[in-house]
Amino acid sequence: MDPARPNERPPMIHVHNHYAMATTFQVRIAGEEATYAAQAARALFDEVDRLENLLSRFRASSDISAIARLAPGETLRIGEDTCACLAIAREMETATEGAFSITAAARQTQPEPPRWTLDAARRTIHCETGALEFDLGAIGKGFALDRMAVELAEWECPAFLLIAGGSSILAGDPPPDLPGWSVGLGDEGSEPRHWLKQGSLSGSGIAVKGRHILDPRTGAPAKLRDRAWAGAPSAAVSDALSTAFMVLPEPDIVRLMTGRAEWQACLQDAGQWRVIGPAPAAIQ
């Protein structure tokens, strides 16, 4: 298939959609029998629903809602999924020097960022100061895609593409006879096309929700650029990076990506495109 004509779908790709996390998740599985692919997709959607129950700040019984109700000095035991997601969030906060943070929105109501510690071994979170009003919006969907891929490995369906709301995708092996999944950066049918396999790509920008991305360091809306994309092996990581790339000046992005061969950035300011970092094997 010509990547310039992505609408020509090979006949053996099974597509299933599901509403979760306030968006549409899509599973594409290639090279499998239709019923088997449908049942695998159902298992993946069950996994997304399970994670939403744990990670959504809009679900009163979620771990994230329970964490938000902690008073300073209190500690809460949390599940493995929540702990793993928060560990990645903390790791990405450090890696981006605070340009990504799940407490960005909390800065609008709190004078200082709330402080918290995570004990991964004991699966506990401790509230040091403030209210831990986490918003996993910029990482939760990617984390869900990563966990869906783990589940799909159990079903031994290697050729897949997982999509969360169009802003995060995670690819496994390509469909049969193709070098990858045809990917464009931007609106539907955008050019040029790229082949993606065994990797993730996430995008952030102002096209849909306006300037809704907040700089966690200031609490102010990000105004540096219009759009940013990030590539990484993990969808949770690419999700966090694309958000951080919306608020980081370009020299800082270049510096943070030094030694990170698995990361890629693509920035768009006033119609101008720039790619930073080596193109990873995932995107050719």
Place this chain on the structure above:
Amino acid sequence: MVTNSITRRDFMRTTAAAGAGLLLAGGTRALAQIDPAPGKKLNVALVGFGAQGRVLLESLLIIEGIQLVAVVDIWDYARTYAEKYLKKMGVEVRTYENYEDLLAGEKDLQAVVVACPDFWHAPVTNACLNAGVNVYCEKMMSNTIEGARSMVQTMRSTGKLLQIGHQRRSNPRYLFALSRLLHEAKICGRLTAAQAQWNRAVAEDFGWPKKAVIPPGTLAKYGYKDMHQFRNWRWFKGLGGGPLSDLGAHQIDIFNWWFGISPRSVMASGGVDYYKTHEWYDNAMVIYEYPFPDGVARAFYQVQTTTSAGGGYFEMFMGDEGSLKMSEDPKLSAIYREARAPSWDALISKNYIRAQAAPYAPAADTKVDVRETAQLAAFDIPVSFNKKPHQPHLENFFNAIRGKAKLNCPADEAFRSEYVIHKANEAIAAGRRIDISASEVEA
């Protein structure tokens, strides 16, 4: 948990009082035991590691004072998953294929949590109780009335505790609403009707990874025709009870619990109209009649599995002075006041309810202001809790084992609800109204 309008201490006092009031009103609650080993962790086994087993596990892993020591499932794929997952959580467990091996291998068990398919509930529960182990069993108690009755009888003959997993019975919000609002404040006035629902969108049948097929001999040994039936047991007669027992069981139990009596009749309609591979009804609509001294209150229940439309899952109690809409999801809960009801200001002052917005209350003098139509007055329940939905019910069970609580849903109490749920399926099959006597709902 602290809320905007109620302090932590107030809340603890309020919910404790609500619970105590219910315990006194219940009358037949199972007696608490004497703590067999004060300070010692309770050894707990989980039987059944399917979807519901995983939900319960998340609570079991955060409840203090218990130790999960074993997981049981006939599916080696589920056992392996459990071992891997628990290892990540720092919990080492032994795994068994069936409950007989569990009871043979574990000699220091204080509790078993049963979350296997419904038709195994009675054999597993009865064996555990007879082995001297307390049991928390998921609803439905059994896929048959006879199975459920046997569980009550075993509970009585062994003197062990048997809690049924109608978890809303331990939910602080439900306890508060029943005790403070429905009973004490009589916020609905005279109850005349109830309505509840839980609708789900069409979904693909459960499948299984190719590598995880159970040998036919093993499936047959445990009562399944094939893997499809094993994975989709809720839809098959002889194994489960369909959507009415899967989802309706929780909410029809609330009808009985909050009305405080059993219905005198049930009529229902439903059918296998959509799915081609199922035996139980896709959709069902049920009407119960609850006889009160001052008149009948009817309760309508619907469970659709071909559409998710209808505003989520909730139970709504309606009276001549107000309506109380409850859900495990606080966002779906609300209280509505009838214009003829007495003032609720005192209830607001006592933090029993919280106004969602200032109610429209025009002055009763010569002046009037004209603007957009005012919304109907709606109120919230100012109570939340910082736990997983099943956690309080499991904690109640473990506290009862320690002699620190009485069960909120002992098997004999649950039997009354589950009996009338079975009767709803029976009414659909019969195509007619079925009368229910006061004596037949007793185990």
